[in-house]
Amino acid sequence: MAPKRKTRVSALSVTQRLVQPDWPPFRSILPSSSLSLHEILPNQIITISYFWPSSLCKTYVSFLSSLPLVTTPGKPKKGEAIRVNDRFQIQDASFAKRLWEETGLKDVVIGNVQSEDGLQLNEETRIQLWGGEVVGLNPNIRIYRYSKGQFFDQHYDDSNNVTVPSSPTDISARTTWTLLLYLTSRSSGCLGGETVFYPSPLTKKAAPPEPIIVDLEVGTALLHRHGAECMLHEGREVLAGEKWVIRSDLCVGL
Numbered sequence: 001m002a003p004k005r006k007t008r009v010s011a012l013s014v015t016q017r018l019v020q021p022d023w024p025p026f027r028s029i030l031p032s033s034s035l036s037l038h039e040i041l042p043n044q045i046i047t048i049s050y051f052w053p054s055s056l057c058k059t060y061v062s063f064l065s066s067l068p069l070v071t072t073p074g075k076p077k078k079g080e081a082i083r084v085n086d087r088f089q090i091q092d093a094s095f096a097k098r099l100w101e102e103t104g105l106k107d108v109v110i111g112n113v114q115s116e117d118g119l120q121l122n123e124e125t126r127i128q129l130w131g132g133e134v135v136g137l138n139p140n141i142r143i144y145r146y147s148k149g150q151f152f153d154q155h156y157d158d159s160n161n162v163t164v165p166s167s168p169t170d171i172s173a174r175t176t177w178t179l180l181l182y183l184t185s186r187s188s189g190c191l192g193g194e195t196v197f198y199p200s201p202l203t204k205k206a207a208p209p210e211p212i213i214v215d216l217e218v219g220t221a222l223l224h225r226h227g228a229e230c231m232l233h234e235g236r237e238v239l240a241g242e243k244w245v246i247r248s249d250l251c252v253g254l
């Protein structure tokens with residue numbers, strides 16, 4: 001009989017294989033010079049259209065379907081939003097780095113490129129917008145799959161302190177904006193699932209302003225401010241098909 005230790009080692013290697021996804025390469029990404037920041041709500045919500053080509057989104061949806069997604073419990077802990085979806089979460093600094101550096105996101109966020117039609121930022125307004133010098137993405141990568149009837153109830157996203165691996169030394173950072181990358185939309189058969197933001201009324205007695213509804217668009221990246229200035233928001237119920245999202249956060253150096 002094989003010694004117990006051997007069994008444990010091989011079990012570990014299986015676990016490692018499961019927790020280190022072999023993410024598909026980023027193919028057919030547009031040059032960063034053709035990406036731009038589109039302001040949906042000043043200082044709060046920004047989108048980047050055509051961030052990923054639809055072919056890459058499709059490749060990712062089929063790859064992500066092979067990951068061990070876990071259905072979140074219907075009953076949240078006290079103070080947590082009701083979130084009903086299937087998710088996969090991993091600390092993967094190297095994927096976060098690739099997502100930051102190899103997709104044009106870094107260039108467009110830190111202003112290495114500025115297209116004529118997008119949001120124009122100088123150094124000062126850029127630092128003000130992002131809440132500091134953006135140093136990368138949160139290595140905490142979350143994958144969401146919402147099937148028919150699933151949703152993410154109204155909530156606020158917290159800011160977290162994280163370490164962004166870097167050379168020669170790691171960077172202590174804080175998350176300031178949520179990144180949602182939509183891999184599906186109506187064109188891929190997903191109905192519903194819009195991300196909806198609820199601006200707060202200017203006074204307690206004033207009527208609540210109209211919500212801001214962001215339709216899913218294959219390959220669009222959405223950024224929204226989180227932490228103390230986060231807007232109340234939700235992922236609406238999916239009515240048909242599947243909604244797939246990759247989630248991370250922008251991190252600024254402390």
Ligand SMILES: O=C(O)CCC(=O)C(=O)O
Pocket residue numbers: 144152157178180193194195196233234235236245247
């Ligand atoms: O899936 C969505 O549209 C929203 C997700 C969200 O709010 C979150 O990840 O905190």
Ligand SMILES: [Fe+2]
Pocket residue numbers: 155156157178233
């Ligand atoms: Fe959120």
